[in-house]
Amino acid sequence: xxxxxxxxxxxxxxxxxxxxxxxxxxxxxxxxxxxxxxxxxxxxxxxxxxxxxxxxxxxxxxxxxxxxxxxxxxxxxxxxxxxxxxxxxxxxxxxxxxxxxxxxxxxxxxxxxxxxxxxxxxxxxxxxxxxxxxxxxxxxxxxxxxxxxxxxxxxxxxxxxxxxxxxxxxxxxxxxxxxxxxxxxxxxxxxxxx
Amino acid sequence: xxxxxxxxxxxxxxxxxxxxxxxxxxxxxxxxxxxxxxxxxxxxxxxxxxxxxxxxxxxxxxxxxxxxxxxxxxxxxxxxxxxxxxxxxxxxxxxxxxxxxxxxxxxxxxxxxxxxxxxxxxxxxxxxxxxxxxxxxxxxxxxxxxxxxxxxxxxxxxxxxxxxxxxxxxxxxxxxxxxxxxxxxxxxxxxxxx
Amino acid sequence: xxxxxxxxxxxxxxxxxxxxxxxxxxxxxxxxxxxxxxxxxxxxxxxxxxxxxxxxxxxxxxxxxxxxxxxxxxxxxxxxxxxxxxxxxxxxxxxxxxxxxxxxxxxxxxxxxxxxxxxxxxxxxxxxxxxxxxxxxxxxxxxxxxxxxxxxxxxxxxxxxxxxxxxxxxxxxxxxxxxxxxxxxxxxxxxxxxxxxxxxxxxxxxxxxxxxxxxxxxxxxxxxxxxxxxxxxxxxxxxxxxxxxxxxxxxxxxxxxxxxxxxxxxx
Numbered sequence: 001x002x003x004x005x006x007x008x009x010x011x012x013x014x015x016x017x018x019x020x021x022x023x024x025x026x027x028x029x030x031x032x033x034x035x036x037x038x039x040x041x042x043x044x045x046x047x048x049x050x051x052x053x054x055x056x057x058x059x060x061x062x063x064x065x066x067x068x069x070x071x072x073x074x075x076x077x078x079x080x081x082x083x084x085x086x087x088x089x090x091x092x093x094x095x096x097x098x099x100x101x102x103x104x105x106x107x108x109x110x111x112x113x114x115x116x117x118x119x120x121x122x123x124x125x126x127x128x129x130x131x132x133x134x135x136x137x138x139x140x141x142x143x144x145x146x147x148x149x150x151x152x153x154x155x156x157x158x159x160x161x162x163x164x165x166x167x168x169x170x171x172x173x174x175x176x177x178x179x180x181x182x183x184x185x186x187x188x189x190x191x192x193x194x
Numbered sequence: 195x196x197x198x199x200x201x202x203x204x205x206x207x208x209x210x211x212x213x214x215x216x217x218x219x220x221x222x223x224x225x226x227x228x229x230x231x232x233x234x235x236x237x238x239x240x241x242x243x244x245x246x247x248x249x250x251x252x253x254x255x256x257x258x259x260x261x262x263x264x265x266x267x268x269x270x271x272x273x274x275x276x277x278x279x280x281x282x283x284x285x286x287x288x289x290x291x292x293x294x295x296x297x298x299x300x301x302x303x304x305x306x307x308x309x310x311x312x313x314x315x316x317x318x319x320x321x322x323x324x325x326x327x328x329x330x331x332x333x334x335x336x337x338x339x340x341x342x343x344x345x346x347x348x349x350x351x352x353x354x355x356x357x358x359x360x361x362x363x364x365x366x367x368x369x370x371x372x373x374x375x376x377x378x379x380x381x382x383x384x385x386x387x388x
Numbered sequence: 389x390x391x392x393x394x395x396x397x398x399x400x401x402x403x404x405x406x407x408x409x410x411x412x413x414x415x416x417x418x419x420x421x422x423x424x425x426x427x428x429x430x431x432x433x434x435x436x437x438x439x440x441x442x443x444x445x446x447x448x449x450x451x452x453x454x455x456x457x458x459x460x461x462x463x464x465x466x467x468x469x470x471x472x473x474x475x476x477x478x479x480x481x482x483x484x485x486x487x488x489x490x491x492x493x494x495x496x497x498x499x500x501x502x503x504x505x506x507x508x509x510x511x512x513x514x515x516x517x518x519x520x521x522x523x524x525x526x527x528x529x530x531x532x533x534x535x536x537x538x539x540x541x542x543x544x545x546x547x548x549x550x551x552x553x554x555x556x557x558x559x560x561x562x563x564x565x566x567x568x569x570x571x572x573x574x575x576x577x578x579x580x581x582x583x584x585x586x587x588x589x590x591x592x593x594x595x596x597x598x599x600x601x602x603x604x605x606x607x608x609x610x611x612x613x614x615x616x617x618x619x620x621x622x623x624x625x626x627x628x629x630x631x632x633x634x635x636x637x638x639x640x641x642x643x644x645x646x647x648x649x650x651x652x653x654x655x
Contacts, residue, residue: 057202057204096570148598310435
């Protein structure tokens with residue numbers, strides 16, 4: 001595969017990946033392809049890409065576990081305004097992941113993905129752990145020994161709950177929905193939040 | 195601010211933002227700066243950037259609510275290898291309902307049911323609203339004042355479209371008259387079809 | 389789907405099912421479906437219009453020249469078959485059957501010649517079929533568009549940590565509940581996953597048990613039961629331990645009958 005064909009593929013991979021990619025892991029991604037590029041070709045293409053980004057607002061940066069595309073720190077001033085302007089909100093994916101961990105703990109990432117029908121990015125789990133709402137509880141004894149997640153005491157504190165039992169059941173959520181389609185469970189819980 | 199200085203800033207913004215940015219919202223981000231670029235300058239720089247990405251694995255794409263940086267669909271084959279999970283699939287019932295709302299908005303649930311010949315489950319309407327693809331537009335002033343539905347900007351963003359005009363054109367109903375001039379009823383009904 | 393197309397041409401002789409003891413031989417030529425596949429087959433249709441459209445297409449019948457009698461017959465047989473198999477038959481299919489029957493009967497009536505006012509009884513049906521086909525196609529086109537999460541991926545580009553404090557998003561409990569409701573509703577609609585309602589108290593207790601035990605040493609089974617919690621509390625603890633055992637998260641050890649039971653995490 002020549003470099004002109006390889007480079008945009010690598011760019012797409014770096015852009016989409018939620019974690020740094022090493023030359024080896026990229027090499028593996030092509031395994032089985034008719035035109036599998038060699039590691040040297042990959043390395044070469046990465047270096048050409050790095051040069052290409054010299055005038056860009058992004059850069060391809062080598063970190064411990066591989067290469068990743070990142071915003072150049074020089075543009076921090078402007079980028080940070082994106083958050084000043086609008087208070088940040090969590091994505092739907094994050095909220096759903098948190099809800100599933102809260103209601104179905106202990107639960108693995110794979111189980112969350114099964115229920116949601118989409119992959120859960122590592123970033124989401126990372127954010128939830130950084131916020132100290134979610135923690136690993138151990139490993140499930142199945143193939144791959146995936147981590148089991150649960151909520152923390154900090155989670156309960158944040159939501160002003162004494163225990164998980166205070167979370168309404170799904171049936172309650174739905175019942176309320178039917179009587180107050182707009183308000184849903186707002187009224188009931190508003191008081192207890194702040 | 196000249197274009198060579200503006201472009202990488204814009205790139206950094208697009209790379210960092212988790213949703214599309216409009217020319218206006220970018221303009222606002224610069225407010226208060228000594229060298230605040232004008233909207234035309236921003237527009238110009240965006241178009242230059244779009245060209246710049248022609249050989250890249252990413253593209254700067256205009257969708258309904260602004261411009262966004264995205265991985266080019268052409269590289270989906272490789273990018274999908276990064277994740278194990280399959281993308282969500284939607285049922286035919288949901289897609290047909292969505293298509294009717296998109297092409298025939300504003301439309302009531304009853305009207306959708308008439309065309310599809312089956313009832314539309316509340317779950318479908320709810321899912322479409324939860325995905326923020328569909329929203330109630332008001333009520334039709336007929337008996338029962340049924341809700342009229344239409345699509346949102348989020349729908350266009352999700353389907354990679356700038357406006358409803360970019361939807362695939364609805365196939366023409368064959369001009370039956372020409373093939374079967376003897377069938378008198380055709381003319382009568384043609385009018386009501388489109 | 390392979391079955392009924394391949395078998396279509398030469399299937400008229402063989403009884404294809406026994407219905408109340410009677411061999412059922414008269415089946416629509418192009419609709420030979422092994423009975424156990426019928427459910428799958430039925431699920432492939434979005435409704436009576438869709439089924440009708442399929443029958444018309446498969447037989448290469450000009451939509452303007454539908455042999456109403458033949459189609460009605462097929463359609464009715466199809467419905468009978470659904471009944472025999474005790475499939476839940478949507479009312480819409482019956483409505484469509486009566487519409488077909490009505491058209492058929494009107495076609496049988498002598499029509500005054502040269503009457504421009506008299507609408508061909510098939511017109512309404514054809515109009516509906518065409519309109520449905522139009523949107524069926526539109527839905528397919530829409531589904532084929534490049535879209536987020538499938539062909540289009542948003543870049544996940546690292547942002548360097550800023551000096552300024554990025555405020556943390558505020559979340560209210562109602563947002564959390566809404567998220568849970570959404571995900572459960574969606575899971576129920578699109579997949580066969582069942583998110584069964586389990587008492588939360590058991591889940592919570594499972595977590596508490598996991599917190600308390602370690603893989604290195606044994607904890608006494610009895611420490612997990614507190615009399616003060618009453619019968620319910622004891623039951624919840626017991627269920628939690630059983631559940632953890634089922635998920636192979638813990639192991640229970642008892643050296644001999646009636647000896648103390650110990651719990652330890654599986655390392």
